[in-house]
Amino acid sequence: MLDALEVFTVVVVGLMVGVEFSVAFVINPILNGLPEDSGVLGRAHGARMLGALMPVWYLTSLALTAVWAVAGRHRPGAGLVVTAAALLISSVLMSLLLLVPINDRGKMWTPESRPADWKEQRNRWDRFHYVRVAVLIAAFALLAAALA
Helix, strand or coil: CHHHHHHHHHHHHHHHHHHHHHHHHHHHHHHHHCCHHHHHHHHHHHHHHHHHHHHHHHHHHHHHHHHHHHHCCCCCCHHHHHHHHHHHHHHHHHHHHHHHHHHHHHCCCCCCCCCCCHHHHHHHHHHHHHHHHHHHHHHHHHHHHHHC
């Protein structure tokens, strides 16, 4: 049973990392290349859609990793799982403290209602997101290594 939990956790976390990587390095660069009005509307829609989905995914990933850490505490790689859980906790804290406040503002923006500093806020969100993606990749790599 623990083996199935380990594989399921790696898959769930890996898919989340893939989505966040795609946002950082595919979706947002595409949106940034569109005319400003289209980019603002695209990011606002993405903020609403992913803003509803990602909290559940982050917490599910963290819960699965925590269960793995406890259930597999006597197995090889337990330290890697605990470290991955700590990284996932830090990604949740980063999200709540740094990214969600910007996201909550940005999801309501339209070309008519965006603030004067919207590009600065967008760029700040992107920089924080790059760091979060790096943290998530590290957590995923640790879980994959613990599985091996």
